[in-house]
Amino acid sequence: MSSSAPTAGTASDPSAAQWTQAAIQRILNVTLSRDEAEQSSWSLTYLKEVAEELAEENGGQVPGLEVGLVDRLLLSRLSMDPEADVMTDDAELITVLASLPREESSWDYLAHSWARCKQEENSFRKLPAPVVSSRQAVLDQIRQLLVSYIGLVLQNPEMFPRHQKRGKLTVSPLVLVPTLLKANSASSGSSLYGGGASSSSTSNVADWASLPADEVSAFLTDLIARYGKEDEDELGALLGPALQEITRRVRDGDQDDSAQDSSSSNAAPAAPPADLQRRVAEAMRTRNFGALAQLLQQQQGGAGAGAGGVADGARQALAALLGGGGGAAGGLGTPQKEGMTLAGLEWRVHSNAVAEIVAHQRLAEMVTGLESFSPADTTAPAFERDSLFGPLLRLSAFTATYPSLTRQFFSNLKGRPRAEVDNNYVTVRGSLDLMYAVNFQIFNALLRASAESRERVVDFWAKACRLNIKRAAMRVKPELVSSDGFMVNLFEMLLRFAEPFMDARYSKIGRIEPEYLRIQKRYDISELTRLRATEQEAKEWVESAAPHATPPNFITEAFYLTIRLANLGLGKAVRSYDDKEKELGRYKQRVQEYETDRPQWQNTPQAPQYEAFIKRAKAEMEAGREELLASAAQLLNPTLTEKVVTFLSFVMTWLVRMAEPTGQHPHPTVTLPLPQEVPKHFAMLPEHIFEDVVDILLFFGRYQPNCLTQSAKDDLVTFSVTFLSSGWYIKNPFLKAKLAEIIFYNVMPYGSLSTGALGETINFHPLALRHLVPAMMSFWIEAESTGSHTQFYDKFNIRYHLSQIFKVIWQNPQHKQRIREEATGRQSDFVIFINRLMNDVTFLLDDALEKLQELHAKQVTMDDEAAMAALDEEQQKDLVSRVSSLEGQIKSDLAFGHEFLRVLVDFTAETKDAFMTAEIVDRLAAMLNYNLDLLVGPRCQELKVKDPKKVGFDIKQLLRQILSIYLNLAAKAEFVQAIARDGRSYRKEIFFKAAGIASRHMLKSPAEIEVLEGLVGHVEQVKQMEADDDEDLGEIPDEYLDPLMATLMKDPVMLPKSKVIVDRSTIKSHLLSDSTDPFNRAPLKIEEVIPADDLRAQIEAFTAERRAARPK
Known part of the structure; x- marks a missing residue:
């Protein structure tokens, strides 16, 4: 290595040489003078070998320390090996080696030297600018050499003797960990959070020198300058292992993997190939x-x-x-x-x-x-x-x-x-x-x-x-x-x-x-279900894509x-x-069942098994609740939900944009309903995009409805109304069902909001005011068939959600006006809707009241000690189980039934004429008469059960609702006639008894009671008139009778496939629930029936002739 003669001071810095010598001595902690070393009590390391070499090179004169010598000085200092030189007879060398810091590795020495070099900068900051500049240049050169040696030592630790501590800790890039962990506490203010590395973060690695926190950034800058200009591999070899170790500690929680066995490599333990x-x-x-x-x-x-x-x-x-x-x-x-x-x-x-x-x-x-x-x-x-x-x-x-x-x-x-x-x-x-x-x-x-x-x-x-x-x-x-x-x-x-x-x-x-x-x-999305395309269609669509430049x-x-x-x-x-919550619900239900049935099993041999299950289930429930709380801490964190809601609003807007033909939404807003032809880009979208939006919003609606901003509410209403009103865009009916469910949860009372987070929005949003009602009615019809094996029960859940939305919008005059417009402008669809509604009410009430009678009978048996004694143990168990099952089914039926009956009450109040169609009015009157007879007639005693609240049976509320429908339609002649035609359930005594109960329990006002009694009078008049008319007609030829209803046809039509002639009202009523010919199950639409004009003329002539023959 070359050396240079001592330089004199410059004009701008007369003391440059003296400062340089002193600075190098302080930074490297070395000297070329034995006297200086001895005067420092050997804290300065005397580099005797270098001093002798320089004296020989300079005619016996040892030059002063200068930048050109730093390389030789570092090499000499790092090469000192107390263990290898322990047998030397050089007394001075022995003294020097004995004075070296114990357990100071090559990295420790270089790190301390680099830190001292940075500290040296503070010694001349207040001097004139030229002096500062020249001295800074000297320090920069020294730091560059130090960083070069640091890189050599970390990558090739065995190049120099002192590459271990305590015989097992080997210098490697991992020694940077303590220094890097201080990066977050740098005084530069760039750290994200205040506070430095805690003692426990570095205590395990305190054996390795670490740089001051405020110098870590400068050290990294020096490393980058030296090793990061061209090839990132060298920089990665230095810092990569340390970074990996930092994150490994986060993963494993321990602190001391930087300590490696002396036989280890200089990096983190190698992973298997x-x-x-x-x-x-x-x-x-x-x-x-x-x-x-x-x-x-x-x-x-x-x-x-x-x-x-x-x-x-x-x-x-x-x-x-x-x-x-x-x-x-x-x-x-x-x-x-x-x-x-x-x-x-x-x-x-x-x-x-x-x-x-x-x-x-x-x-x-x-x-x-x-x-x-x-x-x-x-x-x-x-x-x-x-x-x-x-x-x-x-x-x-x-x-x-x-x-x-x-x-x-x-x-x-x-x-x-x-x-x-x-x-x-x-x-x-x-x-x-x-x-x-x-x-x-x-x-x-x-x-x-x-x-x-x-x-x-x-x-x-x-x-x-x-x-x-x-x-x-x-x-x-x-x-x-x-x-x-x-x-x-x-x-x-x-x-x-x-x-x-x-x-x-x-x-x-x-x-x-x-x-x-x-x-x-x-x-890969090739196997993902698409919104409106098959897997093969999606594959062909991808394969036909043009290349993008x-x-x-x-x-x-x-x-x-x-x-x-x-x-x-x-x-x-x-x-x-949600799955975990449902699992806990099942545990809770089973525990309740076992606890309820305790008298039946507590004295049986299986009692310990029951007790063990109850104990285990309660422990699982407790652990499950804790797990849900922990999950909710993250999933319902307002910081997260705020961002998620913003994103979902964006995605909903984008989905509507993809669905509309112009692709311009929200500028301007989408026009509804959407065209029948579904755009290709929308049809090919993975179904999960839509599903994730509704699932996450449903989750928020159930647990944190207040997270929706007003703009998110607007976007949600636009999104929901768009795809409920254009249901053919979504192949999966359960996705549309979730749209209704989201609205349902968000209109439930929440805090001070009586109509929830979304109630006001659906009552003022322009799209909702125009399209929500027809969309809900259409989906009520569509829910009849979901394609699932549970579709019969699915429809009740879907329609329950819709019924609650109807409740929220019912007081809005604009929504009511849309209902009336639907009833008159789209009468055929509206009739289908109210038919579905009536079918649900009929089934639910029939099923509930029938099961109430069964429950009453079984409770009577259970109260009869002799009857119970006559049953063996298995029969008693079956009886208890059946009672429990009946209670659950009745409660479900009545929960749905009351709500659907309320919707029926509301619609009969607003759209009376729609219920007067021939295919509806007779069925409605018969259903009402049957249930009224069951509630207040002779069989009402069979409905008495223990604890009716437990099963949700409120006979007064049920009677109030049924009477409301009678009152809503009492003024319609067609309804009066339909009641009169019901020969199965109508009896005036039942109506008078119902009126008495309603009056006694204040279910209806005196004026309403009067209307009800007047209705009975009108019915009786019509009934008498029809009886007289039937008597006039006498025996009717079979060819004039409807084959399904056995009544005189008024508008006969021929079914095109079976060629059977029925009354138009009969086949229309049939087609509301079944789109096939009742005689051969062939597909049939009402538009396909053929008027039997000749037969109608014969019937009209027959009736005219018989009535003309009536005695005056």
Whole structure:
């Protein structure tokens, strides 16, 4: 190495040489003078060998310290080896070696030197600018040399003697960990949160020197300047292992993996090669014990790079197969640990440090190029646990991943005051908010580092989707997919990236490429169900796509990835939440049943089994409630729900835009109803996009309805009305059912809002005022058939939700006007609607009242000791079980029945004429008469049951509703005639008795009672007139009688396929419920019937002739 003679001072800095010598001496802590070393009590290291070499080179004169000598000085200082030179007879050297700091490694020395170099800058800040400039240039050169040596030492630690501590800690890139953990506490103010690394964060690695917190950024800048100009691999080799170690600690919770055995490599422990990992994984999958044993044998002795990792992996895999534990879902050799949790502070130190590191653009770019950033040949659980940022992204409140957090904050619910639980929510959600922010800060830096970095980040998100495709399934094995926390956090992150293009006016919605899903290769959607297309149609559509010359813009990529993560992340999590709640409901029901039946089993041999189940079920229920509370802490976190609602509003608007033919919504607003032809781009959309919107909004509607902003309410109403009124756009009827259910939950009373969060909106929104009523009526009809094996019961749930919406809009005059317009303008559809409504009321009341009679009979039996004694044990058990079943069925029937009857009351009040059609009025009168007879007639005693409230049986309310319908239609002659024609159930005595009950219990006002009694009088008059008319007609020829009703036909028509002649009113009534010919089941429409004009003329002549012959 070259050296130079001492330089004199410059004109601007006369003391430059003296300062340089002193600065080098202070920075490197070395001297070329024995006297100076001795005067310092040997705290300065005397570099005797260098001094002798320089004296020889300079005619016996040792020059002063200068920048040109720093390289030689460092090399000499780092080469000193007290252990190797212990046998020397050089007394001075022995003294120097003995004075070296004990356990000071090559890294420690260089780190301290670099720190002293930075401190030296403070010594001349107040001097003239030229002096500052020249001295800074000297320090910059020294720092550059120090950084070069740091890189050499970290990558090749054995180059210099002192590369170990205590004989086992080896210098490696991991020694940077203590320094990097201080990055978040730098005084620059750039850290996301205040506070430095806690003592526990660094105590385990205090053996390694660390730089001051406020100098970490400058140190990273120096590393970048030296190693990051061209090849990022070298920079990655230096910083990658340390970054991986920081996030590993978050994952595993321990602190001391930077301590490696002296035989270890200079980096983190090598992972098993990918091909060997696959071989072990395959052997585990097939339970091939021989293959695992062979792998273990091959790897004994540690031959080859990473052999130890493979041996460990094979051993753990074999142990797992044999039932001894070991392997983890995260990867071979990776122990499943809970790691750091949001309950502590340590994760913040580590996460914030990472955020500060990647704030350097070059480091951010380097990080995305690391293999660990997005590992190849991995699984979903391993991707979460072992990728570089996976441990930061998986932090969550979910019990499955962090059970200790649930125990700490949400266990022992009975023993915790509500205020404490609320405070715990605040605590956990505060940590979640911090975690969300720092994760976004990290990935925002990565994304903006360069075009290549952006592509890698986008592919990272897509890879998470590809690996977790199984999360879209109804039943998921948790060990095969990433956790809810990881996927929800990724979704939350994407929401933040989507925020800039989701402005209030949706001004950037047009930049989303409709063709993207057709051409993208990020993730596979070939097997996803489409909104309105078959799998084959979707395949052909993709194959016919024209090539795109330009890649999609970031808005498009971010939007579709956020949509996909909504499905695999939040969507799956809320569905899991609902499943857990239903499971707890089943437990609760069974426990209640067993507790109720305790007298029947407590003295039987099976009693211990019953008690054990009850105990176990209650424990499961308690644990389940704790789990739900923990999940709700994250899923219903207002910070998250606010962003989700904004995104869902955007997606709903985009879906409407994709559905309308102009593709311009919301500028201007969509015109309804939509055309019959469904646009191709909409039809080909994956169904999950629509389903995720409704599932998540339904979840919010049930648990946090106040999270909807007014703009979100407007978008929800537009979205719901659009697809309820144009139902053919959605193939899956259950998706449309969920639209009604969302509105239902959001019009339920909430707090001070009597009509919920959405009541006012649906009563003022222009689209709702024009299209909600016909949309609901259409869907009421459509709900008759859902295609499911449970469709008979599905329709009641769907129509119940619709009935509650009708209740909320009923007081709005504009909605009422739309109902009247539908009744007159679309009479045929309206008649179908009220027929469906009547069918439901008829069935539910018939079924409930019939079962009430059965329940009454069985309760009488149970009260009869002799009757019970006559039954054996099994028969008694069956009887108790049947009673319980009857109570549940009656309660359900009456709950639906009362609501549907209320709708019928309202509609008969507003649209009387619609109920007077021939195909409706007779059936309505017969249904009312039958139920009135059952409620107040001789059989009413059979309806008396124990505790009628338990089954929801309120006979007074039922009577009040039925009488309301009579009163609504009392003035209609057709209704009076229909009552009179009902020979099965009508009796005037029943009406008078009902009137008396209504008067006595004030169910109706005196004026209404008077109207009711007047109705009976009119009915009796009509009945007498019709009796006289029938007598006049005498015996009617069979060919004039309706074959189904056995009544005289007034408007005979021929059915085209069976050629049978029936009355038009009869076939119209039949077709309301069954679209086939009743005589041969051939498809039939009312438009196809053929008027039998000749027969009608004969009938009219017959009746005229008979009436003319009536005695005067």
